Amino acid sequence: EPEVTQTPSHQVTQMGQEVILRCVPISNHLYFYWYRQILGQKVEFLVSFYNNEISEKSEIFDDQFSVERPDGSNFTLKIRSTKLEDSAMYFCASSEAGLKYEQYFGPGTRLTVT
Amino acid sequence: SQKIEQNSEALNIQEGKTATLTCNYTNYSPAYLQWYRQDPGRGPVFLLLIRENEKEKRKERLKVTFDTTLKQSLFHITASQPADSATYLCALDANDKIIFGKGTRLHILP
Numbered sequence: 001e002p003e004v005t006q007t008p009s010h011q012v013t014q015m016g017q018e019v020i021l022r023c024v025p026i027s028n029h030l031y032f033y034w035y036r037q038i039l040g041q042k043v044e045f046l047v048s049f050y051n052n053e054i055s056e057k058s059e060i061f062d063d064q065f066s067v068e069r070p071d072g073s074n075f076t077l078k079i080r081s082t083k084l085e086d087s088a089m090y091f092c093a094s095s096e097a098g099l100k101y102e103q104y105f106g107p108g109t110r111l112t113v114t
Numbered sequence: 115s116q117k118i119e120q121n122s123e124a125l126n127i128q129e130g131k132t133a134t135l136t137c138n139y140t141n142y143s144p145a146y147l148q149w150y151r152q153d154p155g156r157g158p159v160f161l162l163l164i165r166e167n168e169k170e171k172r173k174e175r176l177k178v179t180f181d182t183t184l185k186q187s188l189f190h191i192t193a194s195q196p197a198d199s200a201t202y203l204c205a206l207d208a209n210d211k212i213i214f215g216k217g218t219r220l221h222i223l224p
Contacts (some may be wrong), residue, residue, distance in 0.1 A: 004157075033212070043158060043203065091157045097202040100151040101146040101207055105157030 002026045004106035006092050012112045014082050021109045023075045023092030031100050032075045033093040034067065036060070037108075043091070049075065082113045116141040118150055118215040126221045128195050135189040135218045137204030142213070144206035147187050150199075152201045152217065162189075188219050194222045 005024045013019050025032050034046040046055040049067055066078045075094075079086055089110050091104040121136040122149050137147070145166050150158035164171045164180045164187065171178045175189040201217040 042216040043191050043205075045213065047212045048210060058211060082216075089155075093157075101148055101212065102163055103148075103152075103158075103193075103212065104160060108157050 002095055004092055004104055006090075006106035006109050008109060009107065010110045010112070012114065013082055014026075015113055017083060017084055018045050019079050019111065021077045021090050021092075021111070022095070023077075023106055025075055025090045025092065025094030027073070028096065029094035029104070030097045031055075031063050031095045031103075033095075033103060035093065035105075036073055036088040038088045041052070043060045061080065078112075082111075085114045087111055107110075116208070116213075117214060118204060118206065120202075121133075122197040122218060124221065126184075127224050128224055129194060129196060129222050131194055132196045133191040133220055133222070135202050135213055135220065137187040137189070139185050139206060140217040142144045142185075142206055142208050143182075144208065146180075146207045148205045149176075149178055149187075149189050150203040150205060151202070152203055154201075158159070158203055162172075175207075191220075195224050196222045198222050218224075 007022045032049040035043050037043045045058050046061045048055045060100045070077050089108045091108045092106045093105045118140045130191040148163045149161045152158045162178045164178045166182050175192045179188045199222045201219045203217045204215040205212050
């Protein structure tokens with residue numbers, strides 16, 4: 001069964017460094033998302049992406065964040081200058097056209113900022 | 115303010131009984147409400163979606179109801195099994211975003 005994959009599974013970085021989290025969505029899906037989950041807290045929406053552009057973003061997704069679909073398969077989240085409070089699990093998700101709210105999540109990348 | 119509330123942080127149910135989880139929301143008008151399962155350290159897994167014009171949806175041992183007047187969804191697992199133990203998340207659409215509740219940790223006791 002097709003699944004969303006994410007790399008790396010765990011990323012440790014120093015405050016102020018840039019990180020890029022990578023995702024490969026399910027191949028026939030057209031909607032792509034990033035979420036984060038701080039330990040013990042709820043899953044929080046960051047951004048949705050459709051037709052090569054951001055369709056919606058939350059107040060968390062400020063100028064330090066960006067997303068890109070550099071080729072036909074990868075979807076990336078970049079954090080330009082990481083802060084301690086960016087430490088969280090980051091999940092990528094994707095969904096089919098017409099089934100936008102049936103989202104399939106990847107296993108996540110645990111980001112630790114020291 | 116807008117809120118999604120899921121009943122009690124943890125729920126213990128005896129194996130074989132029906133588990134019922136509640137999701138209440140305020141100041142949202144979702145067209146779609148979803149339920150996901152999340153195991154520790156893993157990503158959420160989509161279970162069911164119910165539309166605002168649907169009262170009930172079923173999938174195997176799962177049943178979801180959606181009452182837009184009460185602003186509430188109920189999620190039922192019948193004939194519960196220890197393998198059903200997980201955190202269950204309610205989520206709804208809000209201006210093209212998906213907003214998640216904090217979840218209910220369900221423990222099915224053998």
